[in-house]
Amino acid sequence: MKALLIVDVQNDFLPGGALAVNDGDQVIPVINALQDHFDLIVATQDWHPSDHGSFAANHPGRNVGEFIDLNGVQQILWSVHCVQESVGADFHTDLERDKWAAVFQKGTQKTVDSYSGFFDNNRQGDTGLSSFLKKEGATDLFVCGLATDYCVKFTVLDGMSEGFNTYLIADGTKAVNLEVGDYARSIKTMEQHGARIITSKDLIM
Template sequence: MKALIIVDVQNDFLPGGALAVKEGDQIIPIINQIQEKFDFVVATQDWHPEDHGSFAANHSGKEVGEFIILNGVNQILWPTHCVQGSLGAEFHKDLMTEKWKAVFQKGTNPLVDSYSGFFDNNNKGDTGLSKFLKNNGIEEVFVCGLAEDYCVKFTVLDGLSEGFKTHLILDATRAVNIYENDFAKAMIEMKNAGANIVHSTNIE
């Protein structure tokens, strides 16, 4: 049985948001169409406390894009985004949510960031996504959403490590591209790890 995982299609990651992904809004109609091909759909949601350690604003003298060591992990500093209960943390109003079986929130621990929908960046905090999928007989996952070079990539990689046959839906994701070629580098990394790269029109 297959499932669709929709990653972080939230206002702060869309044009006009605090951590906007260029053309991020263009994937929403595609994701809505894709959902019709799945009986099982779940979503992830960045859900940070205001004092999250990945926010540059919480580190005196530090700027967005700089790196620090956060709880033993090399951490890039982000603009304040997807704060719990804020408009920026909400899913975009045009995104269809009626078919969703569950939403898995991540990044709730201020001491560690969490890109993947499965685990935090220390690989210790478990969202429960893997167990939920397996308990429902899911063996194959299709991943889409934002952003391709961070949360989508790590969700794909963890899906593979958890034993799921894992696909990235190429036309239903966009990258932050903080550094040039991040999109292409992430694509190569996912493909080399065993992910299948597919187009939405080829999903049966």
């Protein structure tokens, strides 16, 4: 069975949000069009406590973009984003959600970040996404959403490590691009690990 996985299409990652991805809103019509072509659709949602360790604001004297050691993992510091129960953590209102089977929240523990929709960055916390997909009979996983160079990339890599035939829908994702070329490097990394890179046109005939 084919499953569509929508990663973090939330207000804070969209234009005007606290951690906006350039042109991030352009993925919404692509993702909406894709949903009619899948029987199983799930999504991930960044869902941070306000005192999360990845927020620069919680480390006096430190700035966004700096790295710290967070519970044994090198962690880049971000602006405050996707705080639990906030408008910024909500999915964009234009994103169709009627067919979603489940939403998997991540980044809920303040001492560890979670880019992947499957596991936290320490790989000690499991969101339950993999077991859900396997229980539903999913074999092929099609990933889209935000952002290519962080949460999407690590979700794709973990999807493959969990045994799914994993595809990235390239026109259904946008990158943060903290450094020029991050999008292209992320695509290359996913492809080198075995992900297949496609576009929505390959699915919508």
